[in-house]
Amino acid sequence: MNVNTKLTPRVSTIIGALVADSAALGLHWLYDSDRIAQIEKTKGLVFLQPEVENYANVKGFFAHGYKVAGDASGYGETCLLILKHLVAHGEFKRIAFQSEYRSHFGPGGAYKGYIDTPTRLTLLKLIPLAPEDFPEVSGADDDQFAALATVPVITAMHNGTLDDLLEKVECVVRLTNHNDIAVTAAKYAASVLYSVLNGNSINEGLEKSLPLAGEKLTSLLNEAISTDTMNSVAMAARFGSACHVLEGLPVIAHIVKHAKSFQDAVEANIRAGGDSCGRAIMLGAISAAQAAMQNEVEICIPLSWLAKYNNLSVAADACSCL
Incomplete structure (x- = not known):
């Protein structure tokens, strides 16, 4: 990392978020907790090379055959894209971001890898149009985790009120996920992170943000944060480990409440299986923010993990402009 980049809570x-996503890539969309436990014993959990053999004869979807250890998932790519956008423009500019999104993920773009449903449907809306014709709402009616990929950066770089933040979050989320549940989940997650960055504990953030969670999500979150001990595998079995925010956000809440460190949170998330990268973006952001705010260590993210994230120099250069 650039020696001139200070790991403030916002930078952390x-x-x-970016490191947690990359750490989970090797076992992303592997749904068998027993297989994950076997792999952990011999290879570990984080920054593994994606290998199709790990998915053989168990429930899972091998999507990252073109990637190597340290790369980002599509979620991580979106997170980095919004970071570069905000640094370049100084503020969010909808048409510019839609253009950058289309250029990055669309045909001939820099992104190589699996295109999920909300990304694919968003691209189908944007590709035929001239930028001046891009709609204010271009996202798919989809509640998957692409909705949360921009939230850590938007929240970390926001200097206004919570209400202003939530309005901004909804605007950006509906560019990829024009779905009320997805927007509600993003607002709840943003509020939790905003609370932590303003000096509140994880527990305070999780509970005080509940009025934003909506009818469907509130009861699930209440159950997840009322547990006494960490068991991410059990929580994934209870709520689900697929790509939908109603499944993954309670698992995130459970892990960040009980994790003893950033590393503990990231590893527990991978053990839970399924869409670990989708959960990792928000989970990594909240856990790193909490550790940085508590000033427990100068750098809460293991240095060896930072070194393994392949886009670190790009992210560090962008963060140095904050």
Whole structure:
């Protein structure tokens, strides 16, 4: 990392989101907790090379055959894209971001890898249009985790009120996920992170943000944060480990409440299986922010993990402009 880049809580939030996503890539969308436990015993959990053999004869979807250890998932790519956008423009500019999104993920773009449903449907809306014709709402009616990929950066770089933040979050989320549940989940997650960055504990953030969670999500979150001990595998079995925010956000809440460190949170998330990268963006952001705010250590993210994240120099250069 650039020696001139100070890992403030806001910078830790952004880097934490990106590193957590990359750490989970090797076992992303592997749904068998027993297989994950076997792999952990011999190879570990984080920054593994994606290998199709790990998915053989168990429930899972091998999507990252073109990637190597240390790369980002599509979620991590979106998170980095919004970071570069905000640094370049100084503020969010909708048409510019839609253009950058289309250029990065669309045909001939820099992104190589699996295109999920909300990304694919968003691209189908944007590709035929001239930028001046891009709609204010271009996202798919989809509640998957692409909705939360921009939230850590938007929240970390926001200097206004919570109401202003939530309005901004909804605007950005509906560019990829025009879905009320997805927007509600993003607002709840943003509020939790905003609370932590303003000096509140994880527990305070999780509970005080509940009025934003909506009818469907509130009861699930209440159950997840009322547990007494960490068991991410059990929580994934209870709520689900797929790509939908109603499944993954309670698992995130459970882990960040009980995790003893950033590393503990990231590893517990991978053990839970399924869409670990989708959960990792928000989980990594909140865990890193909390550790940085508590000033427990100068750098809450393991240095060896930072070194393994392949886009670190790009992210660090962007963060140095904050």
